[in-house]
Amino acid sequence: MDSVVILCMIAKMKAIIPQPPLLQQSQTWQQALSEMVTCPHTLLTMLDLDPMTVPWQWDQGFPLRVSKSFISRMQKGNPFDPLLLQVLSTPIESQLDKAFSCDPLEESDYNPVPGLLHKYPSKVLLTFTSSCAIHCRYCFRRHFPYQSNNPGRKGWDSALDYIRSHNEIVEVILSGGDPLMANDESIKLFIQQLQNIPHIKILRIHTRLPVVIPERINHALISNLSSSRFSVVLVYHINHPNEIISSIAQGVLRLKQHNITVLNQSVLLKGVNDSLVCLKNLSISLFEAGILPYYVNLLDPVQGSKHFFVDIVKARQLQQDLRAALPGYLVPKFVQEMPHRLSKTALDLIP
Numbered sequence: 591m592d593s594v595v596i597l598c599m600i601a602k603m604k605a606i607i608p609q610p611p612l613l614q615q616s617q618t619w620q621q622a623l624s625e626m627v628t629c630p631h632t633l634l635t636m637l638d639l640d641p642m643t644v645p646w647q648w649d650q651g652f653p654l655r656v657s658k659s660f661i662s663r664m665q666k667g668n669p670f671d672p673l674l675l676q677v678l679s680t681p682i683e684s685q686l687d688k689a690f691s692c693d694p695l696e697e698s699d700y701n702p703v704p705g706l707l708h709k710y711p712s713k714v715l716l717t718f719t720s721s722c723a724i725h726c727r728y729c730f731r732r733h734f735p736y737q738s739n740n741p742g743r744k745g746w747d748s749a750l751d752y753i754r755s756h757n758e759i760v761e762v763i764l765s766g767g768d769p770l771m772a773n774d775e776s777i778k779l780f781i782q783q784l785q786n787i788p789h790i791k792i793l794r795i796h797t798r799l800p801v802v803i804p805e806r807i808n809h810a811l812i813s814n815l816s817s818s819r820f821s822v823v824l825v826y827h828i829n830h831p832n833e834i835i836s837s838i839a840q841g842v843l844r845l846k847q848h849n850i851t852v853l854n855q856s857v858l859l860k861g862v863n864d865s866l867v868c869l870k871n872l873s874i875s876l877f878e879a880g881i882l883p884y885y886v887n888l889l890d891p892v893q894g895s896k897h898f899f900v901d902i903v904k905a906r907q908l909q910q911d912l913r914a915a916l917p918g919y920l921v922p923k924f925v926q927e928m929p930h931r932l933s934k935t936a937l938d939l940i941p
């Protein structure tokens with residue numbers, strides 16, 4: 591028996607250990623997190639796909655991780671389901687290409703203290719946690735040395751000292767990993783400390799957790815965010831309209847009732863969302879859920895993600911077509927992250 595099968599058996603055995611009874615509607619995000627699917631064999635079987643014929647591979651460094659809720663939005667029997675493609679590791683990832691590196695953004699140049707990225711003058715990005723509720727195969731942070739670069743609670747002090755001493759910074763962006771993997775108590779403590787720095791006006795959180803586990807938008811989080819003096823912005827990460835379900839919209843509504851702005855960024859991914867119809871439907875579905883499209887990012891050339899790459903010519907065409915197909919406020923900005931620039935670069939401005 592090979593190791594994959596054994597691991598799957600262990601996963602299955604865990605699944606039959608009796609769980610405390612819980613009402614479906616009162617499931618907490620931590621409970622959903624503890625029931626994540628991590629075995630490709632299990633995932634494919636849940637989707638009525640044959641693990642013997644659908645190509646997949648076991649990636650120990652960046653293993654499968656996906657919530658049951660996200661899986662329930664995948665189409666059964668479809669090996670090309672756009673949500674499945676985002677999470678299932680396939681052998682194609684192992685084809686190396688020199689143009690696709692482990693630090694494509696050369697971010698290590700802008701890392702003044704552990705966990706802090708200060709690349710653009712007015713804002714800093716703090717890697718608040720090192721884990722995520724989903725492992726996205728195209729993720730540009732998959733090779734990031736989180737273990738050595740995760741500030742943790744102790745590291746907050748040096749990050750906060752740095753932010754305090756740079757009064758050109760107006761906005762602190764929590765990133766990760768997924769910052770909402772932190773518990774509500776940690777988020778509350780961090781906000782309390784950050785509020786003592788007068789030049790910080792805006793708190794932004796980049797997160798995919800409320801997409802993958804909608805229960806994450808709970809009372810404690812809303813209360814911690816809305817009771818701060820900051821203008822608060824949540825930037826969700828949704829790539830395909832099939833990811834949007836009503837419980838996401840319900841969470842957004844509660845956030846908006848507390849004056850919290852919700853935006854979305856997507857990554858342009860070949861085979862997932864690189865068509866006019868898909869991107870148009872995405873913008874409309876986002877808006878219906880109360881979310882405004884913000885960015886469509888060109889894929890960062892990270893090792894293992896080449897098969898998702900959409901070139902700039904096609905990306906530009908898609909943006910142009912979207913402008914004709916949608917109200918202007920529903921056309922996201924198409925941008926590329928380029929090393930050594932003072933902001934993200936709009937595709938229109940790249941010759």
Ligand SMILES: *Cc1c(COP(=O)(O)O)cnc(C)c1O
Pocket residue numbers: 707708709710713714715763927933934
């Ligand atoms: C994208 C990014 C930001 C935020 O940029 P906006 O254009 O304001 O969304 C900040 N810091 C880093 C390092 C980034 O990559």
Ligand code: SF4
Pocket residue numbers: 721722723724725726729730731732766767768798827
């Ligand atoms: S949730 Fe975000 S940071 Fe985490 S793996 Fe996905 S894209 Fe990467």
